[in-house]
Amino acid sequence: DFTEEEQRKATEGTLFIPFSQFPPKKLRKDCFYHTTPAMQTPMALENVDSCENWLPRRVMSVWRIAGILHALEGWEEHECGYTMCNIDKVWEACLKHGFQPLKVPIQSKS
Numbered sequence: 001d002f003t004e005e006e007q008r009k010a011t012e013g014t015l016f017i018p019f020s021q022f023p024p025k026k027l028r029k030d031c032f033y034h035t036t037p038a039m040q041t042p043m044a045l046e047n048v049d050s051c052e053n054w055l056p057r058r059v060m061s062v063w064r065i066a067g068i069l070h071a072l073e074g075w076e077e078h079e080c081g082y083t084m085c086n087i088d089k090v091w092e093a094c095l096k097h098g099f100q101p102l103k104v105p106i107q108s109k110s
Helices: 004-009 062-073 087-096
Strands: 038-040 059-061
Touching: 038 062, 059 062, 062 087
Parallel strands: none
Antiparallel strands: 038 059
């Protein structure tokens, strides 16, 4: 959670990237807010609209994708606290199964 005070302290043009399940409340018009960590789902995945009502269609939060990857890859380990899988191994599995990163919004200076 980003508190209102923390958001006010940010410099103009700051990109807020949430690290929790819920996106921060958008308080600043001179800053950018990225969505909850999420990825575009593969086109082969059927009957998917949106898993969370704040994400666009065919976009899924990374913790849901992690569950799918564990099943597809047959991974037995459980990530908890600071225990995590090898990030390169997870990234490669995401791409292999058709999940794609979302684009980060940028501001051009005109």
